[in-house]
Amino acid sequence: MNPNQSLFELPLNGATGYASVELPLYKTADISAKTSQKLAAGSGFCILQEHADWWQIATKQNTGWIRSAFALLNLPDVLPSIIFNCTNTYAAIYRSSEKAIPEITGKQLYHSRGYNKRLQKDSYIVPVLYPMSKKIAQAQKNALSQGDTLLVYEGFRPYTVQEKVASQLADLAQKDKKIKAGISTAPWELEWFIADSTSNHQRGYAFDVSLAKIKKSRKQIFGAYPATVITDYEEYSMYTPMHELSRLSCLYTAPVYTKDPVAWKKSSLRSVVNKEALQLQKYCVTAGLTPLASEWWHFNDLDARAATLSNQSKGNYILTDTYSQIPA
DSSP: OOTTGGGSSSOSTTOEEEESSOEEEESSSOTTSOEEEEEOTTOEEEEEEEETTEEEEEOSSOEEEEEGGGEEEEHHHHOTTSEEOOGGGTSOOOEETTEEOTTTTTSOOOOOEEEETTTTEEEEOOEEEHHHHHHHHHHHHHHHTTTEEEEEEESSOOHHHHHHHHHHHHHHHHHOHHHHHHHHSTTOOGGGTSOSSOOHHHHTOEEEEEEEEEEEEEEEEETTEEEEEEEEEEEOOOSSOTTBOSGGGOSBSSOOOTTOSSGGGGSOBOTTOOHHHHHHHHHHHHTTOEEETTEEEEEEOHHHHHHHTTSOOOOOOOOOOOOOOOOO
């Protein structure tokens, strides 16, 4: 068995993947091999098998090999025990200083959901870079061991959405003193709450996540594989709601350098940070993820960043289709 298969609850083979950037499709798993085509950024495919740092994939037109570090993996396909609630795809819950953001709060910001053949139900499309998906799998194992589950709100976010939220919040701050104070009082500024340029969500190495207590679960068979499915849960109350874009949500008393995987360990927590937020952080950082100082729900994978630094996604696409197969 491929060692990476055991990280996930369902096999990688047959799951949906996407090209995060334009990727050559090689005839064999060799950088010097001939290429049959180039996959455009955002192109979807079914994963056939893994070999070292390569995936063999099937598109609608062709089969071949791509470098897996630059590929996004659809999390629901391999981690069905996670609860997914991607509010930006039906009614965004973004607020700032507890106020609604015009044209954002309550609006569907993009469509990314549909029938998933593997899961045999309608499901969110929640991709992250493949290296990050392994750490999320470990974080979920950590949570399950304590009777908890991750509750994921978003992985990949299209750039058009990022740009719209940043623009609307900046406009609102010019009209509302409370909003402006909430996002621009030193040592904080707007960029800490919603980047006005390409963010880690577009690059594929960030996700927004909360935590829930499992009340009921059951085993479900997916093809030839049993996996745990959570049927009832209760989301823990954090010290702010999810997607409260202001200094109210800050974990630490001051910004922390985002590209340093350990700087947060030396930072001072705000007194309002509750035990539930710290428990979520424990599950994630133990798995190798890095917290964001300004948002209790946001975690980055700096190793995935390093692996793709030479060619990072700009997120100029929306993912609307799955290519998953029932695992045999």
